[in-house]
Amino acid sequence: MTLVYEDFYPYYAEFSALSELRKIPGFGVPLQSGIGGHSLLYLNGVRLDRDAGYPVLRLCNADEPPGNYGVGISVNSHYRNANWVAVEGRDFFWRGALAAGERLTRAAYAHTQERAKAMGFLDGVEFHQEFFRDKPAGMSDQDYKYEISVATDYGARFGRDSFRARVPLDRARVGAMVDFLNAINSPYRTGERIYRWKLFNDNCVHVAYNALAAAGVWKPWPTGQSVVLAAFKFPVPKNAFVDLMLRANDLPIEDAQALYNDAAARRAMLAGGTLPTVPGALAIATPAIAHNDVYNVAKLRLIFFENPWWGPYRSHFKRIFAAPRYTELDTNLRHFAARYAAASARIPNGRKLSGARALFQAIYEEHITREAETLRQQLAKLETVQ
Numbered sequence: 135m136t137l138v139y140e141d142f143y144p145y146y147a148e149f150s151a152l153s154e155l156r157k158i159p160g161f162g163v164p165l166q167s168g169i170g171g172h173s174l175l176y177l178n179g180v181r182l183d184r185d186a187g188y189p190v191l192r193l194c195n196a197d198e199p200p201g202n203y204g205v206g207i208s209v210n211s212h213y214r215n216a217n218w219v220a221v222e223g224r225d226f227f228w229r230g231a232l233a234a235g236e237r238l239t240r241a242a243y244a245h246t247q248e249r250a251k252a253m254g255f256l257d258g259v260e261f262h263q264e265f266f267r268d269k270p271a272g273m274s275d276q277d278y279k280y281e282i283s284v285a286t287d288y289g290a291r292f293g294r295d296s297f298r299a300r301v302p303l304d305r306a307r308v309g310a311m312v313d314f315l316n317a318i319n320s321p322y323r324t325g326e327r328i329y330r331w332k333l334f335n336d337n338c339v340h341v342a343y344n345a346l347a348a349a350g351v352w353k354p355w356p357t358g359q360s361v362v363l364a365a366f367k368f369p370v371p372k373n374a375f376v377d378l379m380l381r382a383n384d385l386p387i388e389d390a391q392a393l394y395n396d397a398a399a400r401r402a403m404l405a406g407g408t409l410p411t412v413p414g415a416l417a418i419a420t421p422a423i424a425h426n427d428v429y430n431v432a433k434l435r436l437i438f439f440e441n442p443w444w445g446p447y448r449s450h451f452k453r454i455f456a457a458p459r460y461t462e463l464d465t466n467l468r469h470f471a472a473r474y475a476a477a478s479a480r481i482p483n484g485r486k487l488s489g490a491r492a493l494f495q496a497i498y499e500e501h502i503t504r505e506a507e508t509l510r511q512q513l514a515k516l517e518t519v520q
Contacts, residue, residue, distance in 0.1 A: 138201075139300075139414075139416075139463065140178065140200075140201030140202075141201065142302075142414060142463075142512055143178075143302035143303075143414050144178065144179055144199070144200040144201035145178060145179040145200055145302070145303050145304055145305050145307075145308045146177075146178045146179075146300055146301060146302045146303055146308075146414075147175065147176070147177055147178075147300075147301050147303055147308070147311065147345075147346060147349065148175070148176040148177075148178070148298050148299065148300040148301070148418075149173065149174075149175055149298065149299045149301075149342050149346070149374060149375060149378050150173060150174040150175070150176065150290075150296045150297065150298040150299075150371075150375070151171055151173055151296065151297045151298075151371035151372045151374065151375040151436060152171050152172040152173065152174060152286075152290060152294040152295070152296050152371065152436070153169075153171050153294045153295040153296070153422070153434035153435060153436040154166075154167050154168060154169045154171060154294070154434055154435050154436065155167040155172075155285055155286065155293045155294055155429070156293065156429060156430040156431075156434070157285075157293060157428065157429050157430070158427070158428060158429060158430055161240055161243075161428060162243070162281055162428075163268065163269075163270065163278070163281050163282055165282065165285075167286075169435040169436065169437050170370055170371070170436075170437060170439075171294075171370075171371045171372065171436040171437075172208075172286055172294070172338055172371060173209075173338045173339045173342055173371040173374065174206055174207065174208050174227075174290060174296075174338075174342075175206070175207040175208075175341070175342040175345060176204055176205070176206045176207070176224065176227065176298075177191070177204055177205055177207065177308060177311060177312070178200065178201065178203070178204040178224075178308075179193065179194050179200030179201070179203065179204065179305065179308050180192070180193060180194065180203065180204060180205045180308060180312060181193075181194055181198065181203050181205065181222060182205055182220055182222045182255075186258075187257055187258045188216070188257065188258035188259070188319075188323055189216060189218065189219050189220045189255070189258070189259065189319060190316055190319075191205060191220060191312045191315055191316055192312065193305065193308065193309050193312060200305070203222070204222075204223070204224050204227075205220045205221065205222050205223075205227075206220065206221045206224070206227030206228075206288070206290075207219070207220050207315065207341075207342070207345075208220075208221075208286065208287040208288075208338070209331070209337070209338035209340075209341045209342075210283070210286060210287060210331070210338070211262075211330075211331035212261045212262065212265050212279075212282065212283070213259055213260070213261065213262075213322075213329050213331075214260040214261060214262045214322075214328055214329060215258075215259065215260045215322045215323060215325065215328070215329065216258075216259050216260075216319055216322050216323065216329060217318050217319050217322060217329050217336075217341060218315065218318075218319060218341055219255060219256060219259055219287055220255065221250075221253070221255045221287065221288045222253070222255070226249070226250075226253075226288060226289070227288060227289075227290065228289070228290055228291050228296075228420075229289060229291050229292070229423065230242075230243075230246030230249070230250070230284070230288060230289030230292060231245050231246040231249045232246070232289075232423065236425075237423075237425040237426070237427070238292055238423045238425065238426045238427060238428050238429070239427050239428075240427055240428060243284070243292070243427075243428050246284065246288075246289050246292075247277075247280045247281065247284060250280050250283075250284070250288055250289075251276065251277075251280055255287075255288065256279055256280065256283065258323075259279075261279055265282065266278065285429065291420060291421075291422055291423050292422070292423055292426075292428065292429060293422055293423075293426075293428070293429030293430075293431060294422050294434065295419075295420070295421050295422050295431075295434045295436065296418075296419070296420045297372065297375045297417070297418075297419050297436075298375075298417070298418040298419075298420065299375050299378040299379045299382065299415070299416075299417055300414075300415065300416045300417075300418060301346075301351065301378065301382045301412070301414075301415045302412055302413070302414040302415065303349055304406075304408070306406060307349035307350060307406065307408075308349070310348045310349050310350075311345045311346070311348050311349050313348070314344065314345050314348035315341070315345055318341065333368070334359075334361055334364035334365050334368045335357050335358055335359060335361070335364050335368070336357050336358075337368070337369070338371070339355075339369035339370060339371055339374050340355055340357055340369060342374070343355045343369050343374060344357075346378070347398070350398060350401060350402035350405065350406060350408070350410065351378070351381060351382070351398070351402075351410045352377075352381055352398045352410060353397065353398045355369055368439075370437075370438070370439040371436070372436050372437065372438050372439075372447070372451070373438055373439055373440070373447055375417075375451075376438075376447050376450045376451055376454065379415065379417050379450075379454050379460060380450060380454075381410050381411065382410060382411055382412065382415030383411060383415050383459070383460060383466075384411065385399060385409065385410060385411035387409060387411050387473055387474070387477055387502075388473060388476045388477040388480050389480070390480075390481075390494070390495055390498045393409065393494075393498065394491060394494050398410065399411075400494060403494055403497050403498060403501065404490070404493065404494060404497065407497050407500065407501055407504075408501065409501065412470075412505075413466060413467050413470035413505070413509055413512075414463065414466060414467070415466070416460065416461060416462075416463060416466060417454050417455065417460045417461050418461070419455060422434060438451075463516075464513075464516050467509055467512055467513055467516070468513065470505075470509060471506070471509045471510070471513060474502055474505055474506040474509065475506070477502045478502055478503070478506065481499055481502070
């Protein structure tokens with residue numbers, strides 16, 4: 135298939151759960167991470183404001199095709215005056231300066247760091263001083279910042295497996311995410327606050343989760359709770375990947391009343407005429423760079439946070455990667471075409487509703503009709519390129 139995903143969905147968000155990181159000793163700064171992993175957020179149709187001298191996002195301008203641009207966003211405990219940083223360019227975000235299929239040699243690793251410094255994605259970002267305690271003698275602070283950021287904030291596939299949930303959005307909803315992300319960085323940029331990463335209350339998943347909430351995907355995850363309360367339930371990367379895949383694919387779109395009862399879905403429909411569950415939401419599993427002289431990438435681990443005996447996440451995860459409707463665009467679109475046909479067949483005739491419920495029903499029916507027609511056109515286009 136020569137058609138690319140961005141032809142249908144130039145604006146989308148991609149949440150990624152990343153595995154642990156294990157660097158081979160003897161080269162550069164030794165780095166290891168925990169089996170809880172890391173998360174990243176990629177936004178297509180977004181660019182960095184190059185004149186800001188600090189991580190600031192903007193939507194693509196009219197002369198910038200949104201399908202051609204995107205930024206990857208990472209949260210890290212290193213930062214003192216930022217909650218997140220952003221790297222422009224999908225390929226660099228994931229595989230640094232490596233070409234597809236290229237071996238990660240020490241030279242390629244060093245070249246990627248030089249490219250990152252030339253891009254200046256850490257410009258204006260200060261690190262907490264405690265992270266410089268292990269800086270090797272003779273290494274500059276600037277070089278050290280990029281050294282301890284690789285494979286976490288950029289070049290993520292250098293040493294980590296990834297599981298990605300890609301969700302189509304529109305310009306307005308991606309714009310809401312951009313506004314949210316810029317706003318949460320603002321007090322750290324001005325010096326009003328100092329950023330401190332917190333596992334239970336402000337980790338890498340909180341930011342992505344709540345950015346998606348700004349786009350109407352689900353309700354926000356609270357931050358600032360007491361540690362005792364937050365420790366019983368807090369977002370972790372692999373769980374959030376599953377949650378997003380199910381949210382974007384499996385809401386009962388055939389049942390208007392059930393959707394109305396879902397507060398976040400109701401708001402999304404009334405405010406923007408859309409739903410969190412949409413065609414084109416796909417799961418992508420991508421391994422770390424296999425031919426690798428810098429990282430140990432054998433049997434990388436990434437855990438769920440749940441009861442290991444009867445928790446639901448493991449079975450949901452297996453189902454996502456076993457059912458092609460979650461991973462293949464054409465199968466996904468055909469699945470949704472059938473669901474929209476079923477939804478249309480269930481629309482009642484002559485049912486009397488009032489108030490907000492009536493307004494919701496009217497917008498819902500328009501949504502079903504519009505999405506069904508869009509899918510018809512997309513499937514026809516797919517037939518011409520297969």
